Amino acid sequence: xxxxxxxxxxxxxxxxxxxxxxxxxxxxxxxxxxxxxxxxxxxxxxxxxxxxxxxxxxxxxxxxxxxxxxxxxxxxxxx
Numbered sequence: 667x668x669x670x671x672x673x674x675x676x677x678x679x680x681x682x683x684x685x686x687x688x689x690x691x692x693x694x695x696x697x698x699x700x701x702x703x704x705x706x707x708x709x710x711x712x713x714x715x716x717x718x719x720x721x722x723x724x725x726x727x728x729x730x731x732x733x734x735x736x737x738x739x740x741x742x743x744x745x
Contacts, residue, residue, distance in 0.1 A: 674739050681732040688725040693718075 678735050685728045685732050
């Protein structure tokens, strides 16, 4: 059981650093709270490059992996 715990903690650390890095790589998209309420809809829908779309996908996948790993750790480690 000890090896599983070490693997889960290392994976959690790597995924956390990875998600943080991916989020920081994203370019800023605009006006803060006004974007939340539809103010920046035209700017965000104006099209993005393939690289930005791939970066978005990688960020979502890494975030989901981090969330699933967190759930697995909660179930396995009995903290």
